[in-house]
Amino acid sequence: MSKTRREDCFALRIQELVTALRTPLPLSFSALVSTSARGAGRDRFVRNVAVEVTLGNDLTGTLHIVPGPDIVPQAVRLEARRVHLGGFRAFAVCPVYGHRVATLYMPPDGTRFLSGEAHRLSWASHHISKERRLRLRLRDLLVRLGARHLDEIRKPHRMRWTTFDRLVAECERMDAEIMRLEFRRVGIDLGQNPDAPSRKTRTANASIRNSMEIEP
Template identity: 35%
Template sequence: MTAHYRRLDVRELHRAGVLVPGWRGGWNWYRNGQKRASVNIEVGDASIQLRYRATDRGEWKDYDYTVRLSRSSCHYGGERPWFLCPCCGRRVAILYGGAMFACRVCYGLAYEAQREDETDRLARRADAIRDRLGWEAGILNPDEWKPKGMHWRTFWRLKAEHDRLKGGALGAWAKRLGILDSTGR
């Protein structure tokens, strides 16, 4: 899954002002406030140079290679940068780091949502509504009340949708665990 790989997102680099020819520096990844990995980047006119150390089958190796950049025009002016995958040449926004940074197709990765079954999807959608309502995540947690500033009509609509999704997920889990049979008893 893509969540298990370090992401190098061309949009983040662009917003941070990194993709200016001549720029040199490091890009870091953090977990729980601690630096977990970094890559040195040197930007050229139509490419970036990546330099880093990583383990490959338990052995440390140094990597130094070029990733070409492409640009597309935006409808209201300006340009949008893209990576060209070093393995297949596809135009992508995100490269995933393993021994080499490559697109998700080259690594055979799927997004988390692509691996969900219907029950997980119902629970995730219910959790998204809980987030919008400012409630604690997790459909097993108690429901709270209307957030300040939200219209009552919006609240009742979201609560009804949340309750429908929650009921569907809990019912499917109960069937899976053998608590309910296929008739719902």
């Protein structure tokens, strides 16, 4: 798997592109799309890509990428499908593998827009530890529940109790798994299915507690 991440590449999001004008089918227009990618360090740089889009009533069309600095000309097939409540959802057909994708990517040092699989790109989540992944998921759930810590959770207005109970149970499960990984890191193995200490027990250990704080 490549170390280049999709989040660091130039991207053409097909649905956003073909619905930008909010006009019905058939479509035929030219546009200048501004995309950004991450270079060395954390700096991002912008590249403008000129495109020509056609999409007919038969839900097929073509995305022409106009040649420019470090960009080769391309003609990428477009396909769309009707959605239940009206309108359509558009996809590009990868020039290499032939499967439909919602986004085409071009690495910072590339010259062609292809699917992520064709460029052998990875996701940012593939480069973080299991503990960090759990922390991010736990943080997202806590935000959904309107809290920053487990002991601040209250049922949001209009949320079903079954949904609330499921989310709380998932938060507690991930919290226990994070704690198990932390104890393992300091040489204490709680096993695969530990009878996890409570939050109060963990608060008593200052060093563990400091490392367990969820980032805002």
